[in-house]
Amino acid sequence: MDNLLEIQNGIAISRASVPQVPSDVFFKSLSEFVKNEGYIVQFFAYQEERSYRLLAVVRNTRLFVIGTEVGKTFRSLTGAVSEKFHLFEREIAEQFGLKPDGHPWLKMVRYHKNYTGEKDVFGNHYQDDIPGNYPYFTVEGESIHEVAVGPVHAGIIEPGHFRFQCAGEEVLHLEIQLGYQHRGIEKMLPDLPQKRLPIIGESIAGDTSIGHNLCLCQALEALADIPVDRGASIIRTIALELERIANHIGDLGALSGDVAFNPPAAYFGRIRGDFLNLLQVLCGNRFGKSLVRPGGVTQVIGEEQLRIIREKLTEITPEIEHVCDLLFTAHTVQARFEHTGTVTEAMAKDLGLVGFAGRACGIAYDARISFPTECYAELPGNSNHVTNGDVNSRATVRREEVMHSLKLIGLLLDKYEVFMDSLIAVQMRDHDLKPDAFVVTINEGWRGEISHCLLTDGKGKLQRYKIKDPSFHNWTGLAMSLRNQEISDFPLCNKSYNLSYCGFDL
């Protein structure tokens, strides 16, 4: 603990103040921290002149940072300390060609050439299609069969490959291979003109455009010391909550459809559209694009928009309650949801699940409460009581979050009225960023903890941009959900998480 520096969410600090410790101290401090209910927010590599550095942002109830310099290999903590390091270490190996020594299952994450031209850790030449040189985990035995699903799926969803090892209907192991949507966002962002950054930020994951862009804009605001109007802050918070409601409602409907219970699927489908339309009322785009920009928001809510949103919420809240009751009281639906895809609390803690998936397993962490940004410090939190880690818990937590978010939006609209006349819309323009600075921003997107981490160089140019979508933590949770489940329950488990492919693939 002594070696870690406590930092604040969304406050830039000078890079000189980030503790640089010898690598053995680095790994010792990290493993001690993670063993005591510590979780990893960011763990990544960057290039400094000709050397490689690792930087870790970790949290318990507070936020800490620590860094070190490493050679071409570094010590892996995955097997020795915690599964939480697993994907982060593989990502470092893939992005910078640094080998985590002693990693129990070293394989590529997204299948792309590393940034540095170092020798590829996985022995891939990247001329073959994904997954290239990579054997899948297999189970052997006379009654074992393998089912491969995707990357092209039956529905209108993103590409990802799922490899099941089954004994009859029972899944023994599920391996998830992503990377089909890798666009190289992290590598591209530092070289782009600043004006384009929010536009890319909104496209990191299309269903979380507010969440990711909020992280990006808060980071730029911290690095350029741009103040944000309180009214703008309220609009941002409303937008983030609308995004949360729209996605949770859509997924509750889809869960209902997956168990062939049609009425809620149809009703929720319509209600999701209503919330997307409210985002459009807010900013002119159903997915909240072009709303959040460094320094504030591009659209000011007027009297009329305020009225439309209020009226719609009054009209729709009882409808949501009714449809939720219809879904959650149907005993055939309960029979499908309960005890399906269970992840125990111990397992969830070991994997470091975040967001509603974590809360459904009993991990109360909510970035809105722990590291509040925008208006969250003054808003009431939410608590969940159904935390068994199964599909039912994830669905119930989502239901409770929808009702909670509706309440929050009501409170925010009341707060907003005072600021309505003084609020000025901002447009995107270039800002001078502080040189040699470091900032990390955390927001609770609808899936969970989104985090962006930015480093600037001596001239105030972005040197490293690191993005972490909550899906990066939770995909492993889905794989574990399927252990010893029936393969026919996979779609249901998958939908209960509804993780992002492009947010993971970057």
Added chain:
Amino acid sequence: MESYLSLAIAILAAPLFPGIILKVKAFFAGKKGPPLLIKYYTLAKLLQKGSVYSNSTSFVFTLGPTVSLASALVVLLFFPFAGADPLFSFHGDVIVLFYLMAIGRFFTVIAALDTASPFEGMGAAREVFFSTLAEATIFTILILFYRLNGSLSFAEYFTGENPISLAGASGALLLFAIVSLFMVLLTENSRVPVDDPATHLELTMIHEVMILDHSGPDLALIELGAFYKLFFYSAFITHLMYPFTLAHGISNGVIFYIIIAIIYGAVGMTESIMARYKMNLVPKFILTSFALVFFAAILTMGVFQ
């Protein structure tokens, strides 16, 4: 003449009724739903298309649709729709016909296995397992009917002096048979709560996943076969509910198709008010249908009379 006419009407009308299921489901979901004639449009559309064949399949794959349609059609030839004499009938035809339908299923299954897709193999395994269980129910029903009526053919069940019907002397026992036959109807025709005909999720499918690789006219044949199968089961239940020996001709026909429509409506309602079972509960569901009719069969044994 009446036999030909009633058969022709049945063959032409069978694709109409699944449209009722869709309408009922749409009503419960607060939607308008597709037009009532949607299945005719679908068939016409599919027949105009070409078929795509995977190069990993053999001639076995192309046999599946033809045989499954043919087996479903042959069954209709033996069925006394609305009390009209069937085209063919002989003592013991029910046993032959149920196994003829099993042949249709067998060819669907080997066509699915022929694609070497892991999905289709999975679907085939489920279909075979569940229909094996359903067979127990069906043959117990036949035993029950033999006890009631002493015959083994559809024509003798539902025409003549002593038809099997709710209105008959042993009508109470038929309540069991009707309920369990409805459960078998849901199972054999891959309806909710056993299967979900509307899903796009291959891993959860039973019947649909076996026909994923069929396209165009092949798919049309399979769909048509499925319509006939569902129509046959509904007609079977209809005859148990109402004896068609009382009135004649047109009024019989009208009552017959009204009851058929009600049964399809009941299927749509079932699909709207309940979710699917978990796959491992499906055998219990089917065995419940067996238990019901087995109980009825025991009651005919004279022990309690």
